[in-house]
Amino acid sequence: MGQLGDLDLLHAATVAGRPVRSPASARSRPHASRLLRGPAPARRFGVAVRIVPSVLPVDFAHLGEAVARLDAAGADRLQWDAMDGQFVPNLTFGPDVIAAARPHAGCGFEAHLMCERPEELFERYVDAGCELIIVHPESLRQPHAALRQIRELGAGAGLALSPGTPVAFAEPVLDLLDLVLVMTVNPGFGGQPYLVSMEAKVARTRELIDGSGREIALEVDGGIGPDTIAGAAAAGADVFVAGTSLWRAASLAEGIEDLRARAEAARTAR
Ligand SMILES: O=C(CO)[C@H](O)[C@H](O)COP(=O)(O)O
Numbered sequence: 001m002g003q004l005g006d007l008d009l010l011h012a013a014t015v016a017g018r019p020v021r022s023p024a025s026a027r028s029r030p031h032a033s034r035l036l037r038g039p040a041p042a043r044r045f046g047v048a049v050r051i052v053p054s055v056l057p058v059d060f061a062h063l064g065e066a067v068a069r070l071d072a073a074g075a076d077r078l079q080w081d082a083m084d085g086q087f088v089p090n091l092t093f094g095p096d097v098i099a100a101a102r103p104h105a106g107c108g109f110e111a112h113l114m115c116e117r118p119e120e121l122f123e124r125y126v127d128a129g130c131e132l133i134i135v136h137p138e139s140l141r142q143p144h145a146a147l148r149q150i151r152e153l154g155a156g157a158g159l160a161l162s163p164g165t166p167v168a169f170a171e172p173v174l175d176l177l178d179l180v181l182v183m184t185v186n187p188g189f190g191g192q193p194y195l196v197s198m199e200a201k202v203a204r205t206r207e208l209i210d211g212s213g214r215e216i217a218l219e220v221d222g223g224i225g226p227d228t229i230a231g232a233a234a235a236g237a238d239v240f241v242a243g244t245s246l247w248r249a250a251s252l253a254e255g256i257e258d259l260r261a262r263a264e265a266a267r268t269a270r
Pocket residue numbers: 054056057079081112185186187188189190191192221222223224241242243244245
């Protein structure tokens with residue numbers, strides 16, 4: 001089932017020229033060894049297309065069953081939207097909830113932290129089973145230190161750009177990033193309409209990443225579905241978070257495969 005794939009790279013790689021983690025420290029976090037498993041997928045355009053269901057729309061009364069279904073349906077990894085009711089006006093998953101769900105899925109987990117003072121929570125989300133931690137620059141007092149902290153915990157580091165946040169926020173920390181997330185809705189709630197105006201920003205982020213010479217994944221999140229994924233893929237995204245739309249598909253597996261096919265086709269054309 002789904003592998004973290006792209007993020008395998010960071011564990012073979014370095015942070016600014018030095019190893020980010022030893023295999024021993026990976027073993028001390030059993031979930032983190034998922035990053036090391038399996039071959040890297042074929043890459044036609046740098047980072048392979050990844051479909052990452054958001055856990056946000058599932059029935060929380062049956063969380064374990066829901067994440068198992070998403071995993072079995074072909075999710076490349078799952079996204080946990082961690083909201084604290086402060087950074088965004090909604091309240092969702094703490095690390096204990098994610099840890100309880102962890103044994104129910106074999107694919108990777110990413111945490112999208114929409115929280116104030118997220119630095120205090122990184123270790124708890126990594127220990128809960130999240131191999132990738134995504135943070136918003138507005139929430140960080142010292143972005144370099146925070147991103148380094150994530151990588152020293154053995155996780156991948158991602159930076160999320162809200163619709164009003166300029167791409168320039170990613171530039172000074174590119175050497176510490178495994179992923180840039182361009183939000184295609186304002187963070188806080190699922191089921192919002194896709195902001196097509198963000199495609200120009202995705203394209204600018206793609207240029208920035210390509211110019212860096214580093215293999216950094218470019219993720220989009222918010223309103224991604226059959227009608228919108230091609231535009232995001234054509235603009236340069238390679239990782240697609242989908243929540244609401246997947247639960248409208250004939251089946252989760254068909255929904256994931258349909259999104260993957262549409263993204264692949266749009267990338268081939270670009
Ligand atoms: O980050 C999020 C909200 O802050 C969600 O992941 C995102 O909105 C996905 O939801 P949907 O696919 O239902 O639009």
